[in-house]
Amino acid sequence: MSESLRIAVVGFGEIARRQHVPAIARTAGAALVAVVDPVTTQAGLPHFRDLQALLREGPEIDAVALCTPPQVRRAQAAIALAARKHVLLEKPPGAAVSEITPLIAAAHKAGRTLFASWHSRYAPAVEPARHLLAGRRITKVTIIWKEDVRVWHPGQAWIFEAGGFGVFDPGINALSILTRILPHPVFVRRAELAVPSNREAPIAAELELSDEGGAPVRAEFDFRQTGPATWEILCETDAGPVALLRGGRQLRDDDRVIVDADKDEYPALYRYFLALTADGKSDVDLAPLQLVADSFMLGRRRFVDAFEE
Amino acid sequence: MSESLRIAVVGFGEIARRQHVPAIARTAGAALVAVVDPVTTQAGLPHFRDLQALLREGPEIDAVALCTPPQVRRAQAAIALAARKHVLLEKPPGAAVSEITPLIAAAHKAGRTLFASWHSRYAPAVEPARHLLAGRRITKVTIIWKEDVRVWHPGQAWIFEAGGFGVFDPGINALSILTRILPHPVFVRRAELAVPSNREAPIAAELELSDEGGAPVRAEFDFRQTGPATWEILCETDAGPVALLRGGRQLRDDDRVIVDADKDEYPALYRYFLALTADGKSDVDLAPLQLVADSFMLGRRRFVDAFEE
Numbered sequence: 001m002s003e004s005l006r007i008a009v010v011g012f013g014e015i016a017r018r019q020h021v022p023a024i025a026r027t028a029g030a031a032l033v034a035v036v037d038p039v040t041t042q043a044g045l046p047h048f049r050d051l052q053a054l055l056r057e058g059p060e061i062d063a064v065a066l067c068t069p070p071q072v073r074r075a076q077a078a079i080a081l082a083a084r085k086h087v088l089l090e091k092p093p094g095a096a097v098s099e100i101t102p103l104i105a106a107a108h109k110a111g112r113t114l115f116a117s118w119h120s121r122y123a124p125a126v127e128p129a130r131h132l133l134a135g136r137r138i139t140k141v142t143i144i145w146k147e148d149v150r151v152w153h154p155g156q157a158w159i160f161e162a163g164g165f166g167v168f169d170p171g172i173n174a175l176s177i178l179t180r181i182l183p184h185p186v187f188v189r190r191a192e193l194a195v196p197s198n199r200e201a202p203i204a205a206e207l208e209l210s211d212e213g214g215a216p217v218r219a220e221f222d223f224r225q226t227g228p229a230t231w232e233i234l235c236e237t238d239a240g241p242v243a244l245l246r247g248g249r250q251l252r253d254d255d256r257v258i259v260d261a262d263k264d265e266y267p268a269l270y271r272y273f274l275a276l277t278a279d280g281k282s283d284v285d286l287a288p289l290q291l292v293a294d295s296f297m298l299g300r301r302r303f304v305d306a307f308e309e
Numbered sequence: 310m311s312e313s314l315r316i317a318v319v320g321f322g323e324i325a326r327r328q329h330v331p332a333i334a335r336t337a338g339a340a341l342v343a344v345v346d347p348v349t350t351q352a353g354l355p356h357f358r359d360l361q362a363l364l365r366e367g368p369e370i371d372a373v374a375l376c377t378p379p380q381v382r383r384a385q386a387a388i389a390l391a392a393r394k395h396v397l398l399e400k401p402p403g404a405a406v407s408e409i410t411p412l413i414a415a416a417h418k419a420g421r422t423l424f425a426s427w428h429s430r431y432a433p434a435v436e437p438a439r440h441l442l443a444g445r446r447i448t449k450v451t452i453i454w455k456e457d458v459r460v461w462h463p464g465q466a467w468i469f470e471a472g473g474f475g476v477f478d479p480g481i482n483a484l485s486i487l488t489r490i491l492p493h494p495v496f497v498r499r500a501e502l503a504v505p506s507n508r509e510a511p512i513a514a515e516l517e518l519s520d521e522g523g524a525p526v527r528a529e530f531d532f533r534q535t536g537p538a539t540w541e542i543l544c545e546t547d548a549g550p551v552a553l554l555r556g557g558r559q560l561r562d563d564d565r566v567i568v569d570a571d572k573d574e575y576p577a578l579y580r581y582f583l584a585l586t587a588d589g590k591s592d593v594d595l596a597p598l599q600l601v602a603d604s605f606m607l608g609r610r611r612f613v614d615a616f617e618e
Contacts, residue, residue: 071607074496078521096603097406098496098596102521162609187383187407200609212387212411287407293602294405298472300509 004031005086005274006061010051010076011068012037015090019119020065023266029274033059051076055083063113063277066090071163074099077114081106086113086277091120092172092289095163100286107282114282115273118176122265122272123248128258129233130181132251136237138182141217145174146230149203149223150309159201160307166193166201168292171221175288177233177248178219184211188291191299196307203307207295313340314395314583317370319360319385320377321346324399328428329374332575338583342368360385364392372422372586375399380472383408386423390415395422395586401481401598402426404472409595416591423591424582427485431574431581432557437567438542439490441560445546447491450526454483455539458512458532459618468510469616475502475510477601480530484597486542486557487528493520497600500608505616512616516604 007024009016012035021042024032034046036054041047048054051064063086066073074094077087081103093116094100100116107114120126147170149159158164165172179186186209193202203224209217231247240254251259276283316333318325321344330351333341343355345363350356357363360373372395375382383403386396390412402425403409409425416423429435456479458468467473474481488495495518502511512533518526540556552561560568585592 095607096497098494098599098603099498101494102496106521163607185407185410187411188405189408212415290407290602293599293606294407297602297605298404300471 004029005063005277006031006033006059007063007065008032008034008036008054008058008061009065009067010036011066012040012042013067016065016067019264019266020067023264023270026267027270027274030270033061051079055079061085063088063273069158070095070165074103077103078106081110081112081114084110084112086115088115088117088273091116091118091176092165092292093284093286094289097286097289097293100284104282104284111280113273113276113280114284115276116284116286117269117273118173118180118285118288119265119269120173120176120248121180122268123177124261124263125244125251125259126177126180126248129242129244129248129251132242132253132258133181133235133237134183136239136242138215138235138237140215140236141178141182142234143174143178143217143219144230144232144234145171145219146222146225148225148227148229152229155309157309160196160199160203162200164201165292166195166199167203167205167221167223168201168295171205171219172288172292173247174219174221174231174233175291177244178217179285179287179291181233181244182211184213185287186211186217186291188294188298191295193295193299193301194304195301196305197303198306198308202301203304205295205299207291209291313338314586315340315342315369315371316374317341317343317345317363317367317372318374318376319345320375321349321351322376325374325376328573328575329376332573332579335576336579336583339579342370360388364388370394372397372582378467379404383412386412387415390419390421390423393419393421395424397424397426397582400425400427400485401474401601402593402595403598406595406598406602409593413591413593420589422582422585422589423593424585425593425595426578426582427482427489427594427597428574428578429482429485429557430489431577432486433570433572434553434560434568435486435489435557438551438553438557438560441551441562441567442490442544442546443492445548445551447524447544447546449524449545450487450491451543452483452487452526452528453539453541453543454480454528455531455534457534457536457538461538464618466618469505469508469512471509473510474601475504475508476512476514476530476532477510477604480514480528481597481601482556483528483530483540483542484600486553487526488594488596488600490542490553491520493522494596495520495526495600497603497607500604502604502608502610503613504610505614506612507615507617511610512613514604514608516600518600
């Protein structure tokens with residue numbers, strides 16, 4: 001094995017080009033050595049149309065970062081693990097919770113790392129929020145996660161198709177933070193999904209969650225926001241309010257700002273991935289995806305105005 | 310503790326009266342000592358309107374069998390475990406996969422048994438089918454699970470409400486058998502849910518599942534069957550077809566009938582529950598419920614004719 005972890009990025013769309021490429025470039029011990037995409041190439045890097053071609057004809061690699069849509073990721077992860085490559089899964093880790101279990105077994109068998117990444121957990125205020133809340137009794141949580149789908153997901157028609165997650169595509173980022181910062185697991189009690197009359201996936205959702213102690217967690221996800229996005233998790237605690245604002249970039253303890261930083265999430269994510277591969281460990285936390293699946297199972301649907309981009 | 314396991318049945322509807330009461334009566338070492346239901350009573354047995362009243366005023370009990378609708382079961386299980394009672398959950402174990410995790414922790418903490426029961430797994434041909442298939446390479450599985458909702462679920466309007474599971478209420482029985490008899494875990498690849506235009510839950514569903522090896526598993530669930538029900542799991546294997554028929558009561562190896570019996574499922578289920586409590590163990594397999602949640606998450610919905618009972 002070479003000194004650096006040789007990584008191929010698979011699925012060279014927006015998130016790969018905007019986040020993964022610069023993060024790998026900034027990560028000591030990581031090297032981007034190939035790009036796999038049916039269409040898009042990167043100047044100066046070997047390019048392959050699919051993962052099989054890379055494994056057959058390409059340069060040696062140690063790991064793949066799967067940035068393809070969730071619907072095809074499981075098959076690619078299975079191929080990569082069978083070839084004994086480490087696998088980083090973009091979020092959400094798959095289209096179904098059940099499809100990840102065999103991948104965990106495959107990673108174990110191959111002696112390689114499977115990392116179900118949740119990029120929002122690496123926002124700079126998330127770990128400080130977790131530590132702050134660890135010593136508190138939380139009495140209520142309110143999540144407001146609203147953004148303009150036309151601004152943040154232009155041309156992504158698949159997001160409103162079945163299996164495309166709809167507003168849960170950003171909403172799962174909030175759930176990935178929530179499940180990281182709360183000291184106890186939460187579960188879904190009630191969900192209402194607002195589905196455009198001409199689409200299959202929800203454009204807005206209201207969730208009621210709870211932990212075993214009964215503290216209510218209420219989440220509002222909405223794609224119909226105009227103007228600036230709102231990405232906030234507000235916790236009421238026995239020692240005053242704790243607010244995680246700006247998508248995990250700002251932390252307030254009552255009226256005191258504890259963290260306010262614009263640090264990128266992906267470099268920290270890659271540092272952790274490298275540590276996992278070095279330690280021969282996997283990290284597959286399916287809790288955020290489970291909450292989404294449960295919301296779809298028990299949620300009430302109501303139809304709202306058709307959505308045209 | 311008395312010699313028999315003293316059981317209270319909570320939720321005294323059809324399944325409790327028709328299955329649990331006679332099964333407990335036939336199980337050596339088990340005794341039905343109370344009934345909890347807002348309305349229905351049983352002659353000769355102490356009756357309580359809710360679980361709290363039983364725990365406060367009732368006879369000593371060792372265990373509860375929760376036969377209430379899945380939407381309220383989690384809260385009751387939490388109360389029972391906090392009072393250090395063993396808990397048997399009827400199927401499905403809850404309204405959400407995520408709500409079961411805290412119960413597992415609570416059972417562990419209380420040193421009591423949590424048993425997520427799947428009654429169809431105790432049909433007489435299921436274990437023989439599992440043993441037969443263990444030595445085979447399975448190339449294809451077809452599940453046909455069709456019954457007349459008017460015959461099998463009269464007056465159960467809740468079944469078509471959000472969270473009521475619709476045709477997955479019987480379909481999960483098929484999935485509970487499937488996940489027991491196959492040697493490898495399966496996951497959902499595709500789902501199509503047919504929802505009556507005046508209801509929320511599907512009246513029919515088609516699923517495509519697979520195991521890691523790629524063997525296709527196709528399931529057809531339908532509530533619109535008239536005439537006799539069809540409850541069949543057909544496996545093609547490298548050594549000929551294996552058919553599990555009559556809801557797990559008949560097993561055929563090619564054209565040879567291996568098992569054909571009408572033995573009740575619940576006495577075996579209760580014998581196993583007693584063994585779990587004696588051994589201080591829990592058994593919580595969420596795979597069938599996970600497959601349902603995944604089907605709702607990634608499934609395509611189409612609307613079909615309104616359903617009136």
